[in-house]
Each structure stands twice: as structure tokens, then as C-alpha cells.
Amino acid sequence: MSSRVRHWREAATVLLAAGGGGGGSSSSRFDYKVLLLRRSPRSAFLPSAHVFPGGVVDAADFSADWLHLLPPEGPLPLLLPPLRAGAGRAPLFAAERPELGTALPADVAFRICAIRETFEEAGVLLLVEAGEVASTSSAQGPARLLAPERLPPGPELAEWRRRVQRQPAAFLQLCRHLSCVPNLWALHEWSNWLTPVGRAGRGGRRYDTAFYLCCLGHGGPPEASHDRGEVTACQWSSPLEAIELFKSQDIWIAPPQFYELCRLYNFSSLHDLHRFGSERAVEGCERWMPVILVASDGHIQLLPGDELYPDDPDLTGERKPILTSNKKIEDLMKEARKLHRIVARDLHNVTVCVNIQPKYKHVNPLVVDSKVGNNADCNSRL
Ligand SMILES: CC(C)(COP(=O)(O)O)[C@@H](O)C(=O)NCCC(=O)NCCSC(=O)CCC(=O)O
Numbered sequence: 001m002s003s004r005v006r007h008w009r010e011a012a013t014v015l016l017a018a019g020g021g022g023g024g025s026s027s028s029r030f031d032y033k034v035l036l037l038r039r040s041p042r043s044a045f046l047p048s049a050h051v052f053p054g055g056v057v058d059a060a061d062f063s064a065d066w067l068h069l070l071p072p073e074g075p076l077p078l079l080l081p082p083l084r085a086g087a088g089r090a091p092l093f094a095a096e097r098p099e100l101g102t103a104l105p106a107d108v109a110f111r112i113c114a115i116r117e118t119f120e121e122a123g124v125l126l127l128v129e130a131g132e133v134a135s136t137s138s139a140q141g142p143a144r145l146l147a148p149e150r151l152p153p154g155p156e157l158a159e160w161r162r163r164v165q166r167q168p169a170a171f172l173q174l175c176r177h178l179s180c181v182p183n184l185w186a187l188h189e190w191s192n193w194l195t196p197v198g199r200a201g202r203g204g205r206r207y208d209t210a211f212y213l214c215c216l217g218h219g220g221p222p223e224a225s226h227d228r229g230e231v232t233a234c235q236w237s238s239p240l241e242a243i244e245l246f247k248s249q250d251i252w253i254a255p256p257q258f259y260e261l262c263r264l265y266n267f268s269s270l271h272d273l274h275r276f277g278s279e280r281a282v283e284g285c286e287r288w289m290p291v292i293l294v295a296s297d298g299h300i301q302l303l304p305g306d307e308l309y310p311d312d313p314d315l316t317g318e319r320k321p322i323l324t325s326n327k328k329i330e331d332l333m334k335e336a337r338k339l340h341r342i343v344a345r346d347l348h349n350v351t352v353c354v355n356i357q358p359k360y361k362h363v364n365p366l367v368v369d370s371k372v373g374n375n376a377d378c379n380s381r382l
């Protein structure tokens with residue numbers, strides 16, 4: 001088994017944004033909401049945290065059987081818009097996985113994983129009619145869900161959901177039964193986070209997670225329902241609402257998800273978010289593993305590009321996993337010129353500080369002052 005597989009589990013997650021229902025308050029800065037799920041307090045990793053739907057990739061997501069459902073024309077990688085020459089390729093997407101078979105490219109399998117997990121955890125089915133795939137293009141704007149009349153009756157769909165939870169291969173059977181395919185084209189590569197060394201869950205659980213963006217238009221956020229198991233609550237919130245709930249200690253959001261919500265804060269319109277996400281995706285992304293720096297009064301998660309980020313970060317934790325300093329956070333902030341870090345003064349007092357140019361045409365997070373909904377970049381705060 002390669003070191004890649006030994007040290008972390010490969011996973012996919014989706015920032016699912018939905019708008020178009022006119023349900024948001026007219027005073028809201030945002031015309032869309034994002035789906036957050038609360039993990040069970042019994043979870044071995046991030047118990048009770050709010051996260052985006054997602055989970056570990058399964059061999060069924062790589063199954064050659066998908067080839068019979070997915071459109072026959074052309075070699076599979078061409079199913080998805082090709083990346084630009086020189087795009088960032090996170091190792092997750094480039095890795096060979098002979099143990100899982102090589103029928104499907106990782107970009108396809110990780111999307112299937114994210115879509116399957118969204119059904120398992122929230123009951124939301126991101127499918128498209130098999131016959132409509134050829135005309136599916138993200139240039140048309142945010143995606144549509146299947147019409148309700150194309151879905152089985154509620155109790156039957158709930159039974160399918162339980163089957164998929166028990167056996168991920170049942171997801172392909174469901175798609176075949178509905179003559180539909182996972183809407184791979186609605187998911188846009190967004191980022192890739194590796195759980196930091198020193199933050200593994202019980203049993204050393206660390207994850208290499210592909211983050212996708214999916215924007216749904218038309219008809220408002222779909223009903224999401226938790227599974228009373230792995231997930232104990234589902235909620236649709238605007239980026240500001242989610243950040244406010246975090247700051248007021250009503251919910252706890254893990255740092256990568258917090259960072260991503262602060263990036264979404266740049267976009268008040270679902271159409272702008274969709275356009276940005278779908279056009280940017282051809283640039284790819286790089287893998288980020290935060291490196292923890294423990295200060296005397298809190299800790300900082302350093303990210304690539306920060307001047308304190310190690311040249312040769314310890315990916316496996318076998319060398320010097322956690323950096324320490326006797327200094328206070330304030331001093332570590334004053335001294336620094338190049339910032340790319342998540343600063344945690346305590347569990348709910350977390351700020352993203354970044355003043356470097358983002359790579360791969362991405363956008364930097366905004367620092368949100370949740371009291372007034374104001375934002376500023378870190379330069380202007382220092
Ligand atoms: C990987 C997951 C999708 C969970 O998988 P599961 O099979 O259990 O459903 C999810 O956890 C996820 O999206 N993770 C991606 C990013 C990540 O690893 N986040 C956690 C980082 S740990 C951390 O930063 C702790 C911070 C602290 O303690 O201060």
C-alpha cells in the first residue's frame with residue numbers, strides 16, 4: 001500500500017449553494033444559501049461539527065459499470081471540461097489507484113462520491129436525465145434538479161437512501177432505475193484540503209478531500225433531511241448567517257469549511273458565484289495541508305504562501321508535526337508580511353488572514369465582521 005493511502009482517507013465534499021426561491025430576506029446581502037450538516041456527536045472525526053455534505057470515496061464510485069450509464073461518445077475525461085494547460089493538479093486527481101480499477105478518471109469518481117454522499121447524508125439527489133447529458137452545460141447557468149415527478153414516491157426514495165447508505169454500489173442501481181446519471185457537470189473543482197497532522201480523529205483519521213462547488217438555481221433550496229445517524233441536522237444558511245452562527249457559538253464549523261465560507265462571502269449573487277466557480281475550475285487547484293503553529297494564547301493554521309509555512313511540510317507527522325512559539329498571536333501577526341493563515345484565538349474566535357495573491361485564479365476569503373456584516377482584507381486590519 002502506498003504512503004498516500006496509509007496516511008489519509010480520500011474523500012469528496014460539495015459546497016452546495018441554492019437560490020432562486022425568493023425565500024431569503026430582502027435585507028440579506030445574499031440571494032442564495034449553502035447547505036451545512038451537523039455531524040453526529042458520536043463521529044470519530046469532527047464530532048458535532050458543521051460541514052458540507054461529503055465522505056470517503058468508495059470502490060463503487062470508480063466502478064466500470066458507470067461506463068454503461070454515462071454517455072458513450074468519446075473517451076471519458078472529455079466528459080468534463082478539460083483543464084487549462086498548466087492548471088494546478090492536486091495529487092488526489094493525478095494518483096493511480098490500481099486497487100480500485102482505472103475505468104473512471106479520478107475527477108469523475110470523486111464527483112460521483114460527492115453526489116452519492118449528498119444523497120446519503122441530506123437526501124438531495126443531484127442527477128440529470130441520461131438523455132439530457134449531451135445538452136448539459138454549465139454555461140447555461142446554475143443546475144436544475146430532476147422534476148419531482150421523475151422521483152419515486154417518498155417512502156420508496158427513503159428505502160433507496162437506506163440501501164445506498166448500507167451499500168454505495170446501490171447508487172448506480174438507483175441511477176439505472178431512474179434512467180438518470182449523477183450530474184457531474186454541475187460540480188466544479190474548487191479546492192483540496194488535507195487534514196493537518198495533529199488534528200486526526202479517533203484511530204488516526206485524516207482526510208484528503210476534494211471540495212467541489214455546485215450551484216442550484218430555480219425553485220429555492222431543495223428540502224434536505226438528515227439521516228439520524230451520521231448526520232443529526234441539516235440547514236441552509238447564507239455565508240453570513242453561517243459565520244454569525246459560528247461566532248455566536250451556536251454551531252462549530254471546522255477551519256477548512258470556515259475558510260471556504262469566507263471565500264463564498266465574496267459573492268452575493270448565485271449567478272456570479274456559479275459563473276466564477278465554473279470558469280475558474282479549468283485552472284484546477286493545489287492541495288493545502290494546514291500546518292499548526294501553537295502560540296502562547298491560541299493557535300494559527302499556516303497555509304501555503306504564508307511566510308511561516310515550512311518549505312518542506314511534514315505531511316505524515318513522522319518528523320515535527322506541530323510548530324510552537326512562546327509569542328502571542330498578536331506579535332506573530334505584527335511581525336509577518338506575507339499572510340495566509342487561519343488564526344484561532346479560541347474555538348469560536350477564528351479569523352482568516354490572507355494578503356497574498358491567490359493561485360489558480362481563485363479568490364481570497366473576506367474577513368467578516370459578523371456584527372455589522374462588514375468585511376475587510378487583512379492588510380487593512382493590520
Ligand atoms: C472528510 C469529511 C467529508 C468527513 O468524512 P466522513 O467519512 O467522516 O463523512 C469531512 O470531514 C470534510 O469535509 N473534511 C475536509 C477537511 C478537513 O479535513 N477538515 C478538518 C480539519 S481538522 C481541523 O482543522 C481541526 C481544527 C481544530 O481542532 O482547531
Ligand SMILES: Nc1ncnc2c1ncn2[C@@H]1O[C@H](COP(=O)(O)O)[C@@H](OP(=O)(O)O)[C@H]1O
Nearest residue numbers: 040042043044045054055056117205228229230
Ligand atoms: N449513526 C452514526 N453515528 C455516528 N457516526 C456514524 C453513524 N453512522 C455512520 N457513521 C459514520 O460515518 C462515517 C461514514 O461517513 P461517509 O459515508 O460520509 O464517508 C463512518 O465513519 P468512519 O469512516 O470514520 O468509520 C461511519 O462510522
Ligand SMILES: [Mg+2]
Nearest residue numbers: 054055056121
Ligand atoms: Mg460524511
